[in-house]
Amino acid sequence: MTHLILVLDAAQRSALAVTRSLGKLDNIQIVTSDSSTFALAAASKYSQEYLQSPCPSAEPESYIQWLENICTIRQFALVIPVTEITSQLLLMHSSRLPHVRLAFADYNTVMSLADKYRLLEQAKACGVPVPEFTLFENAAGADASRWSYPCVIKPCLSKIFTPAGWIATSVKVLQSEQDWQRARTAAPYLEQYPFMLQEFIPGSGAGVFCLYNKGKATHFFAHRRLREKPPQGGVSVLSESVAIDPALKQYAQQLLDHVHWHGVAMVEFRITPDGQPYLMEVNTRFWGSLQLAIDAGVNFPALLVQHELGIAGGPAITEYRQGQRLRWLLGDLDSLYLYLKSAYPLAQKMQRVLAFFAPTAFFKTRHETNRWGDLGPGWYEIKTYVRQLLGRQ
CATH class of the missing domain: 3.40.50.720 (NAD(P)-binding Rossmann-like Domain)
Known part of the structure; x- marks a missing residue:
């Protein structure tokens, strides 16, 4: 069939x-x-x-x-x-x-994780560490003179559905009350829709990628970002598979077990310099660097379809290749351009150029869109990139 x-x-x-x-x-x-x-x-x-x-x-x-x-x-x-x-x-x-x-999972379950306030409340209920947070129904009820800075303004929803279409929101780190006033002016949706004031957590990000089948965890994966676009933090353009941190896996599983999850999810944490993780958010869909997990041996789309349609698969995957790398070449090129335009010292810029043209782990790196066995997407992306480049000039 x-x-x-x-x-x-x-x-x-x-x-x-x-x-x-x-x-x-x-x-x-x-x-x-x-x-x-x-x-x-x-x-x-x-x-x-x-x-x-x-x-x-x-x-x-x-x-x-x-x-x-x-x-x-x-x-x-x-x-x-x-x-x-x-x-x-x-x-x-x-x-x-x-x-x-x-x-x-059903809509209410998905929104219980996609809504960041509901997410943090559920995380607290099942013992997952979260930053301190306060909910505001809108900006009118916020008294910024009483806040401790730095802090984070985080809308409850990253995408808000309205009769006129979708509103895209963004997270802002505030250093002062003046930053709040600027953020309020730049984001009119804060006047109407709920948001959180959240404790700022210093450190670095980490994620756990999960697959669940009707409330039961079946597969996990983790990677680290080596380069991003923009370089200061954004979309991954070079990433590497790594071992799963046991504490992060435990917390991710506690949360997803609690809501009886079904399907894929990316659970994101912030790790402080002393190693304490705090839950940040959950993406309830396939993530941008999905191809890396597939290359490393965890074929999330195939496993999801096999679960959902009852198709027999191969042996269960208990381990995956660590050190496998994925490079989005055109995204990496954009990242290099932005890095060279920035105020970094000349020595660091030269190191970045060298890293781009003479990458390490060459034989463990695969390109995300450019694949010898499937050349069409790579050519399409290059042609689109050139057209957009010419259009900007």
């Missing part, structure tokens, strides 16, 4: 990783979709067909109507969104999408 799977958000690199992973399975056919005329994952040889949709962020009602129609006509065994907007949009309209099968 052949299973037809629809992979949404095909412009995302995580969607490409899903498409390549599932396209290699027996009796699986992949259809990709996005709102542009063509997209990254659609360029893969494992995408059998590409469907252009309305934009889920700008036209949510049209998007749901389109998906309702296409899934009534086509018999998809599974629909896989990879962004927060499409994931939540499909779950909140599940009654209108009876033919759409998702590998997720």
Whole structure:
């Protein structure tokens, strides 16, 4: 029996990783979709067909109507969104999408983790350490003169759904009351929607990547970011698989067990200089560096589909390769450009150039989009990159 799977958000690199992973399975056919005329994952040889949709962020009602129609006509065994907007949009309209099968927990469970206030309350209830925090319904109730600085302003939702579309929010570190006034002016949504004042936790970030099947943990993975875009912190452009920190794994499992999780999740922590972890947030979908986990031996998309559709898989994975690296070449090039434009000392800039052109661990590094066995996405990304570059000049 052949299973037809629809992979949404095909412009995302995580969607490409899903498409390549599932396209290699027996009796699986992949259809990709996005709102542009063509997209990254659609360029893969494992995408059998590409469907252009309305934009889920700008036209949510049209998007749901389109998906309702296409899934009534086509018999998809599974629909896989990879962004927060499409994931939540499909779950909140599940009654209108009876033919759409998702590998997720229900909407309330997802939102209990996606809503950062509800997340921290649940984490406290199951013994997971969290920063000190205070909830404000809106900016009118906030008295910044009484706050201790530095602190963090964190909207409860990173994406807010409104009748007019989605509002993207952001987290701000405040050093003074003046910073709060600037943040309030720059983010009008703070006047209407709830946010938290959160204790600032110094240190570095760390994450645990998890797969659950109906409340039971089945697989875990961890990596560290070696380079990011922008260089001061952002999207990973070079990452490496590492051993899972036992304490972080325990805390992630306590939290996800508590909510009886189903599907994938990325649990993010902040680690203080003295080694104390604090929960920051949970991403309830596939993450950006998904391909690294697959390369290291934990094929999350295939495992998820095998669980969901009852397809027999290979032997259970108990260990994965540590030291495996993943490089997003064009993202790394952008990161280098931003680094060279910055105020770093000349010696550090030269070291960064050397690291770009003469990378270490060469034989343990794979490129995220450029793959000899699937050249289409790499060429598509390069052509798109050049067009955008020329358009900016």
